[in-house]
Amino acid sequence: MKVIIDSKGNKHYWDGGDLHTSFGVIKEKYIRNGVVKSHLGKEFIVFDGGFVDKINKIKRGPAIMLPKDIGLILSYTGINSKSKVVDAGSGCGVLAGFLGNISKKVTSYEKNKDFFNLAKKNLEFLGIKVKLKNKDIYEGIDENDLDLITLDLNEPWKVLKHAKKSLKSGGFLVCYLPNINQVDLLVKEAMGFYVEKVLENIEREWIVDDIRLRPKNLILGHTGFLVFLRNI
Ligand SMILES: C[S@@+](CC[C@H](N)C(=O)[O-])C[C@H]1O[C@@H](n2cnc3c(N)ncnc32)[C@H](O)[C@@H]1O
DSSP, X not given: XXXXXXXXXXXXXXXXXXXXXXXXXEOGGGOOSEEEEOTTOOEEEEEEOOHHHHHTTSOXXXXXXXXXXXXXXXXXXXXXXXXXXEEEOOTTSHHHHHHHHHSSEEEEEOOOHXXXXXXXXXXXXXXXXXXXXXXXXXXXXXXXXXXXXXXXXXXXXXXXXHHHHHEEEXXXXXXXXSOHHHHHHHHHHOTTEEEEEXXXXXXXXXXXXXXXXXXXXXXXXXXXXXXXXXXX
């Protein structure tokens, strides 16, 4: 896949064939890395796409976790190519895909059959190996000796007793929750865990071009809180 960017910064993800845009058509035979022109003489930048570009092309269903929040999970837990991870619910498979991209083994639980199939399709498209289970994680976790469990679902306190058994000592349970009353309830229930941190990440992107050096006008005000618990 190639990424083709027009003069307004719009990205086109190209897999073959002539590309039709509002700035004109680029014939397939002219598409190569570098700067190319459409039949209207408009310039486009072309380069090879990778994992983060493919993420933008996946099929959408339930709300996905965003890179600004996923980045905190990867960095604050320090997971790596030796890590064993369980994730739930899979949803579109975005968080599971990022986890699978860097860790040894990821198993992701999804109770809804349609979303299980969606995550399967998306992870195949991304080329990331994740073991998917069409299963309710509130009923239990089959895996043991885990370095990390990630929960992007409504009632993570229902997983605490299973997580306690499945995580290594020092292993992380990271819960992503939109509401602070959910965070409060989780932390009050989290006996046997050390509450390492509760975070919210507000990302502010800047415009940096020939004439403008300032933050973008619109920012995403809130996505969710991240609660980092450690198994004692
Ligand atoms: C917001 S989505 C997760 C999105 C995912 N983190 C991503 O980045 O694509 C929440 C998912 O959790 C699933 N879910 C909710 N409760 C669950 C449970 N007890 N066990 C397994 N999956 C569950 C829902 O069906 C839904 O697909």
